[in-house]
Amino acid sequence: MPAEAASYLVATNRINFVRDYGGEVGGPVWRDHLWFWAAMSENKISNQAASSPASAGALDNIILRDKNAKLNGQILPSNSGVFFYSFGDKVRNARSLSPTRPFETAYHQTGPTKVYKVEDTQIVGTSLYLTGMWSKVDGGFSLIPNGGDGEGAATAFRDTSNVWHNTFRDYITTRPQKQYRLDGSKFFDIGTMNHELKFGFGYRNTPTVSHSAWPGPYHGYVRYRSSSYCSSRGVPTTPQCTQFHFLRDDNVNYAQKYNDFYVGDTILMGNLTIQAGLRWDDQKTKNTASSSPANPVIGTPVQLTNGSISLPGLSFGGDTRDLRWKTLEPRVGLTYALGSDKKTLLRAGYNRYANQIG
Known part of the structure; x- marks a missing residue:
């Protein structure tokens, strides 16, 4: 080990x-109507804690488990459907393990998250197709200290x-999600111009619930202070003084809803291609x-x-109104092919995007 690196490498975890x-x-x-596919994987990563000071040699093991399944069907020539399922879990026995967070204060982390998705596409005539989609996510995870949780810790x-x-402060959250979408494309001609009109609508609901608390009968923690800290504040030391921190549990709930609509057209006129669209978001x-x-x-x-001091219970009835953000995002693009062989393209475009809340 290089001498100049010795001071910080001893405080660094290694794989x-x-x-x-x-x-x-x-x-x-x-045959020719229904197909299936399934896959699974597991990834194991073992980290060894730093050698200084309290977590020396402890192992922080991570296991990533993934399972996926997909079913494709086309019972009718004009209709096809897809069912998709995904299971993902991250299991970690010592998250946040560090020189100041020994194993009993590190977290046991686990999920899992499950995703369900159903999609159906219907072709109408020769120039219109529609795709409907429904999906559900059962998401969330927990961080539970290895030293124990709850009143008895x-x-x-x-x-x-x-x-x-x-032990250490715990954290538990659930983050489900439901989503619906309808998208379509219509092909038609006007004179010498070829059009592909695209449109769609979407809705997504993502409520979130989270809880965090200090384990033990006091719902708090103790901090020992050095003699110099204590004496500077006129507190007797033998050889240290003690601070007690009492806290409430944190319970936070919030809801998010998204609606979007878009329409766009791709126009072919000889060597010129025009793409124009408009998207509306309501969050x-x-x-x-x-x-x-x-x-x-x-x-x-x-x-x-x-x-006197006190930490009584608190109750919140919820916001009386939504934080709402509506946006319009125009998009336009031009592509021109030079010459009859169309080997050289000139492009120009303008796009506006809006970030999502949360």
Whole structure:
């Protein structure tokens, strides 16, 4: 190890090993009408913690599991459908493992997330096709400290070297999603111009619920301070002083809804191609109703020498109105092919895009 790197490499995690497994299978179920495909994979990554100070040698193992299945069907010549399923999970036994976060304070992380999708395409006549889609996501994950969670866990504390012990703050969230879409294309001619008119509408709903709390009977943590810190504030030290941090649980809920509509046309006129379109987005979000219970120790006022302290329960009825964002995004593009062989193209375009809320 180079001498100039020794001071920081001892505080850096290293990769122990990486292993990949996987396989897939597919084929016809009903000749010329129904096909299936399935695949799965597993990726294992083992990280070894830094050698300084409290987490020396601990392993932070990550497992990525993926399963996918797809069914394609075309029962009628003018209609085809697709069903898709996906399962993804990230399992990690020591997320946030570090010199100041030993194994008992690192997180056990897990999901999983499941995705379901159904899509159907119908051809109408010779110049129109429509595609409808429905999808659902069962998403979310949890971060649970290895040292224990809930009321029966030991109270977390932070020593004078800023190293955490016993356990740590948890985090649990669910993030489901539902989406609907209808898209279509219409082909037609006007004089010498060829047109491909595209249009579509979409709706998506993504409510989110999250919870975070400090384990143990006090719903907080203890911090030990050095003698110099204590004496500078006139606090007796033997040989250190102690701070108690009491907190409420965090419960946050919010909802997001998206609507969009677009229309566009591709026009072919000899050597010139014109693409023009307009998209409209309507996005809205708001905080929904939530509540947090009182701290079990100071939920009711506790009298101190210089006053009283309390952390009573809180209740929020939700926002009375949405945060709403409506946008129009025009797009236009020109392509001109030079000469009869059309080997050289000139292009110009203008596009406007809008970011999504959340």
